[in-house]
Amino acid sequence: MIVAVPTVFHPPAPAPEALVRWPDAFGTRFTLFVDTEEEFDWSAGFRRDGFTTSAMAAVPEAHRRFSERGIGLVYLVDYPIARDPAAVAFLQEPLADGRSEVGAQLHPWVTPPFEERVSVSNSFAGNLTEAVEAAKLDRLGHAIDRAFGRPPRAYRAGRYGLGPHTLRLLAARGYRVDTSMRATFDYSREGGPDYSGIGNAAFRTGPHQTLLELPFTTIFTGRLRRRGGVLHKRLARLPRGTAIAARLGLLNRVPLTPEGVSRSEALEAIRVSVGEGLRLLNFAFHSPSLVPGHTPYVRDAADLRRFWAWWEGVLDLLDRLNVRPATVDEVLQAA
Numbered sequence: 001m002i003v004a005v006p007t008v009f010h011p012p013a014p015a016p017e018a019l020v021r022w023p024d025a026f027g028t029r030f031t032l033f034v035d036t037e038e039e040f041d042w043s044a045g046f047r048r049d050g051f052t053t054s055a056m057a058a059v060p061e062a063h064r065r066f067s068e069r070g071i072g073l074v075y076l077v078d079y080p081i082a083r084d085p086a087a088v089a090f091l092q093e094p095l096a097d098g099r100s101e102v103g104a105q106l107h108p109w110v111t112p113p114f115e116e117r118v119s120v121s122n123s124f125a126g127n128l129t130e131a132v133e134a135a136k137l138d139r140l141g142h143a144i145d146r147a148f149g150r151p152p153r154a155y156r157a158g159r160y161g162l163g164p165h166t167l168r169l170l171a172a173r174g175y176r177v178d179t180s181m182r183a184t185f186d187y188s189r190e191g192g193p194d195y196s197g198i199g200n201a202a203f204r205t206g207p208h209q210t211l212l213e214l215p216f217t218t219i220f221t222g223r224l225r226r227r228g229g230v231l232h233k234r235l236a237r238l239p240r241g242t243a244i245a246a247r248l249g250l251l252n253r254v255p256l257t258p259e260g261v262s263r264s265e266a267l268e269a270i271r272v273s274v275g276e277g278l279r280l281l282n283f284a285f286h287s288p289s290l291v292p293g294h295t296p297y298v299r300d301a302a303d304l305r306r307f308w309a310w311w312e313g314v315l316d317l318l319d320r321l322n323v324r325p326a327t328v329d330e331v332l333q334a335a
Contacts, residue, residue, distance in 0.1 A: 009126055009163045009193040011181065014203035020212070022202075022279040026334040029326035030281040030318060031214065032066065032073050033156065033179055035105055036091070037287060038080040039294040046109040046118050053080060056087040058290035063094035065308070069315055071325040072099025075287075076156045076179075079111040082143035095148065099327050103154030103177075104140055108161075111136045121191035126163015134169050141173055154328055156180050160216070162193050167206035176212060176332060178205070179282065183215040184229055184253065196233065200273070202280055202335065212335050217282045219269035222251040256283045258310040259297035266310065267317050274321050280331070281323065283314075 036059075038051035059075075066073055073094070081087045094100055108125040109118050113135050116122045125133050145151045155170055157180040170178060186194045198215055205213045220228025222245070232253050235241035246252035254261055254269035273281055288294035289307060298304050318324075326334075 007164075008188045008191070010188075011162070011193070011195065011198060011205075013197040013199065014201075014205065014213075018203040018205065018209060020202040020204065020280075020335045022334055026279065026326075026330075028274060028279050028281075028321070028323045029330070030283060030323055031326055031328075031331065032071060032283045033103070033154070033216075034073050034075050035078075035156065035158075035284065035286045036075040036081055037078045037105060037107060037158075038110065039288045039291075042296055046120070046123050048110055048114060048118060051080060051110065053084045053087045055288045055291040055294050056081065056084075056090040059090045059287060060093055062290050063097075063100070065311070067094075067097055067099075069319075069325070070099070071315075072097065072101070072327045074101055074103050074154050074328060076103040076105035076154065077144055077147075077152070078105045078107045078158065079140050079143055080107075082140070082147045088147045091148070099325075101154070101328055102144060102148045102150065102152055103156070104137075104144055104152035104175075105156045105158055106136060106140055106161075107158040108133075108136055112139050123159055124161030124163070124187070124190075124192040125157050126161045126166050126193060127191060128163070130165040130169070133163065133165060137169055137173060153177060154179065159192060160185065160187065160195070167211055171206045171208075171210050176210075177214060177328060178211050179214045179216060179284075181213055181215045182255070183218040184220075184232070185218065186233070196229065199229075200278055200282075202331075204335075212332065214280070214282050214331070216284055217256045217273065217278070219254050219256070219273045219278075220251060221254055221265070221268045221272050222246070222249050224251045225272065227251075228253065256281055257285050258307050258314075259285055259289060259295065261310075263306075263310045263313045266314055270314065270317055270321070270323075274323060280326070 040051045154177040160182045188194045289298040
């Protein structure tokens with residue numbers, strides 16, 4: 001059996017010359033990536049079986065809500081979705097809107113070949129040997145190409161699990177965009193990567209800087225936000241340190257997602273990010289959250305109403321601030 005590589009992957013902050021200088025005509029924009037995946041028990045251990053894909057039936061109606069506002073979504077499809085004809089069918093109409101597209105998301109525990117043992121460490125694909133990670137990327141990419149008639153060019157590692165070989169493997173397979181880095185988050189306690197050095201700015205990376213990295217946006221709010229990166233990490237070592245700091249209005253780390261983030265937190269984070277000149281905001285959510293009972297974030301009908309109220313408030317604010325949606329094509333051309 002193949003075991004995980006023990007070294008924590010710790011990508012450094014990008015060099016100044018790697019940062020994208022967006023042209024004035026690009027304005028301030030946002031992207032929306034959907035982790036389009038199977039439903040499983042988030043509180044249980046990882047398994048190769050026991051999952052379903054029924055929540056995909058909610059995608060067409062959800063997509064229409066975003067499409068009415070001119071938003072194109074990037075559906076980061078994983079292997080169980082790409083191999084399920086019914087799930088693929090639910091995505092055909094959304095992908096025909098002229099602005100949305102299919103990307104790839106690798107959940108290694110449900111993506112063949114199954115040469116590694118199932119474990120928390122191996123749930124981060126970047127911990128696998130290079131050969132196994134490459135083989136899983138190939139199976140996933142081929143499944144998406146067969147299902148949708150186009151190869152993916154945007155990628156997110158499941159659980160944000162990049163590793164030392166991943167970017168080179170992606171570039172060799174024709175990917176143009178990676179969005180695996182979750183700005184300021186550190187997964188090293190679970191054996192995952194540490195993105196403490198990664199901020200919100202888009203940058204070029206990979207071999208010969210052929211990949212565009214779009215970090216999952218995370219904004220620090222509160223009176224101490226300018227010291228956010230260092231201070232938040234110190235507070236995390238204290239019992240309820242980060243929660244107390246957030247409640248006191250001192251420091252709050254806010255990822256741009258409706259999952260586990262209140263609407264008021266998100267609205268403040270957007271105001272801060274735009275006020276401080278961030279030119280591209282990157283939002284995300286998981287497709288199973290479209291149906292109650294599949295994620296810890298949408299447990300019942302009331303949670304689902306809050307999910308959609310979150311988006312209504314966020315999209316209204318973005319509109320007032322003249323932050324417009326961007327497609328992958330528009331982002332690549334501007335970069």
